[in-house]
Amino acid sequence: MAGQVDERFDRQSQRAELLSVLARLPDDQRKELIAEYRARSEAAFAPATIRNYRMIIRLFTQWCAERGLSSEPPIAPTTVAQWVDDMGGRLSSNTIETRLWGIAELHRSNFLPSPTRHRLVELALKSVKRRYGAMTRQAPPLGKAEVLQAISRLGSSRIELRDAAALWIATDTWCRASEIVAFRVKDIERQTDGSSLLCVARSKTDQYYRGAFAFLSESGTAAVLRWVEEAGLCDNDPILTKSQKGGLRTPLDPATLSRIIRRCVGRADVSAHSTRVGGVHDAFRLGCDLSSIMIAGRWSSPEMPARYGRRILASQSAAAAVSKAFEEQ
Template sequence: MKQAFDRDIERTELLSRLSNISSKKRKDLIDEYRRRSEAAFAPETLRNYRLIVRTFTEWCCNNGHNATPPIEPATVAAWVDDMGGKLAANTIETRLWGIAELHRSQFLPSPTRHRLVELALKGVKRRYGSAQRQAPPLGKREVLAVIAKLGDERRDIRDKALLWLATDTWCRASELVAFKVRDLQRQDDGSSLMFVARSKTDQNGEGSYAFLSAKGSQAVVQWIELAGRKADDPILTKSQRGGKVVPMDPATVSRIIKRCVGRPDVSAHSTRVGGVHDAFRLGCDLSSIMVAGRWTSPEMPARYGRRILASQSAAAKVSEAFDKNGGSSMPE
């Protein structure tokens, strides 16, 4: 009878074989892994990975631990304890991914899979909670009010295009700055489809589409024509004349939204959260919301809409029904 595949057993056997190869061959494998990683991972992922390794190394130096792989599970568990209450649980998990990847890159067993580390993470979640911090919502009503107050200066026209793209498409900052002029595909009713070439949930670049309203399309086209952008140029760039035409940094999107809205708490993700809130208020079903935001699972949009869904829950409807009936009995 053929034995079922077991990933853990396969990994253990591989590491056992690697432990018996020559140091030169091992070095060649590590070098090849590094080259392939550069091609396989997104630049942002690689930057995050290097930051995690650097942060961990600094923590080890400051606390008398050895940061050279293979790293002791007890050291990683102590690091998790230290991060508890300072960082969100999902951020700690991301940092553990970095340590695991550091060991994978050297074909070593990862200490993050050790029970000590698992218990440390579970203890942090139990003590401090595992709720993810959610960007405050920025709904379309507030965004349109901001757009209406912007003038006709060059920067204002660029900012209008950015705000329309953000509130209509529900795109992440990394997707917004990646839009090129050729990604704007006009439709007969004046609206447009924005081609999203790559995203957080589409690392292989299969592509998808986001909606841009007729007014949003007009604003974006106005900026493209004013800035003299060509088909392969990025849409969102610096507003100054004569500057180098390069894509805007994703962090700049948040800074512009903060400035335009006049709220320091919002970010580029706020229009994505706000869009979900607006959709739930209008009674849109979860599947259509997933399509609009290009989610592959209902978990995130449902999480974004928790507050709205609570106010639309059965408990809320029962309370409303009794309020309308004077609170004396179940309405007929």
């Protein structure tokens, strides 16, 4: 333990020493270093991350302007703590932590110590969590049975064939919306039993193209291939694209995918993520173990699938089993 404390202390000391050296650099060298950091960030971060960062800085700058506070780094810890207080009750604790990441990144990009690590900010965040809770809102589940009912109501028009392919991919693969819309025809790998594997080249948790595979059932494969043939798609074309003849063969937006699912199932509360949650619920009901669920959803830790299935797990807990046993006596 002492070695761990010493190592952590050394890292903090080294970081503080580096920042002290950078602070003493001539202005022109410091500006060049900051410009290089920002250029490298553009290449290192996903476009969505960069957009989110810019939104956070824009919102924080606006918040400071309305209160006559400075938003220029270095930002005072008291200012950041006040911002956390103001967000409490309006935003989830996860969203607040993401916004604090933006403030920390702003300071890193200027080679300045981050005020988000100050004890005042840590206490403000703990206070918000204690007062409003830290539970994360979960997308409403959309199970296999409900999706299959929606598919059975679809006809054979171009848009319905496309929608059926979208629903099959969503319910079979348990993929995230960003992964679903990224699939291309060449990503389909046929199996001898009529099912397929879809190559997930990149995902939220795999930014370096290590790759993974998602399952697509025999019926799902047939529906996808019907749409591919109807639309005349080529190997490099996205599977899910516009349904109009002659339309640009560009991937659907994840928000559009969610709208398709809501329209097809007739529910306003679901999204493209709901089939991922629903798949976990179905798996727990069928008695699948957590490790197989993690493999199916390509999770690296059991935290998220366990969180998705906590309602189902509660009804399958030892307390539920004991209650049922005594009710049957």
